[in-house]
Amino acid sequence: MGHSGKQRLRKPKKQLYAIGIGSNQPLSRRLGPRAIVMAALLELDRKPLKVRALGPIIRSRPLGPSTRDYANSAAVIATRLSPAALLDHLQALEAQFGRRRRRRWGARTLDLDILLWEGGPVRSPRLAIPHPGLAARAFVLEPLRAIAPGWRDPASGLRIAHLAARNARARRTEHGKAG
Numbered sequence: 001m002g003h004s005g006k007q008r009l010r011k012p013k014k015q016l017y018a019i020g021i022g023s024n025q026p027l028s029r030r031l032g033p034r035a036i037v038m039a040a041l042l043e044l045d046r047k048p049l050k051v052r053a054l055g056p057i058i059r060s061r062p063l064g065p066s067t068r069d070y071a072n073s074a075a076v077i078a079t080r081l082s083p084a085a086l087l088d089h090l091q092a093l094e095a096q097f098g099r100r101r102r103r104r105w106g107a108r109t110l111d112l113d114i115l116l117w118e119g120g121p122v123r124s125p126r127l128a129i130p131h132p133g134l135a136a137r138a139f140v141l142e143p144l145r146a147i148a149p150g151w152r153d154p155a156s157g158l159r160i161a162h163l164a165a166r167n168a169r170a171r172r173t174e175h176g177k178a179g
């Protein structure tokens with residue numbers, strides 16, 4: 001009662017998401033990881049997505065078995081898509097950039113991860129938000145801090161700026177120990 005048809009058909013509200021972008025494999029001789037990340041940032045601004053903020057593109061050493069350096073960045077986007085629908089959309093973009101799924105953490109032309117969602121935590125067999133690597137990865141935290149320093153990670157309750165500072169401190173200590 002009290003629900004008009006118009007209300008029931010109203011579009012879902014726009015939601016903010018933070019997206020992590022990574023590449024460590026060229027698509028061609030002229031399209032290397034940095035150019036791929038730039039092209040991916042442009043794709044994130046096409047319907048049904050809209051970019052609200054673009055992070056810097058950084059170069060990072062590979063975490064895992066890959067030997068090539070990565071280009072990494074982050075973006076805050078707004079969309080009406082649900083987390084599951086957004087994951088489908090991002091995987092279609094990865095495929096468009098020639099990504100083939102082989103071994104986990106293998107070299108990839110494009111990796112798009114959902115880092116955060118303003119709707120809070122999500123846990124399903126194919127989707128975990130916040131992204132499990134968020135709090136431990138400088139290549140995620142550094143670009144994200146530039147555009148979303150105040151966003152709170154629901155897993156730790158800490159803001160991105162705080163996580164980034166803590167991560168940088170831990171890395172310096174590691175280096176100190178290693179000599």
Ligand code: A4P
Pocket residue numbers: 021022023060061062063064070072087101103104105106111112113114115125126127128129130131132133139
């Ligand atoms: N999945 C679950 N949660 C999410 C989420 N929040 N966002 C599932 C996106 N996908 C999510 O991912 C495997 C499955 O994770 C997906 O099918 C989806 O259902 P994938 O992209 O196919 O495989 P992957 O990326 O090889 O594995 P994974 O575990 O996602 O790896 P990460 O955590 O993405 O790490 N080093 C540097 N310097 N920079 C990097 O960007 N990236 C990785 C990959 C390793 N080392 C790196 C970097």
Ligand code: MG
Pocket residue numbers: 111112113
């Ligand atoms: Mg991934």
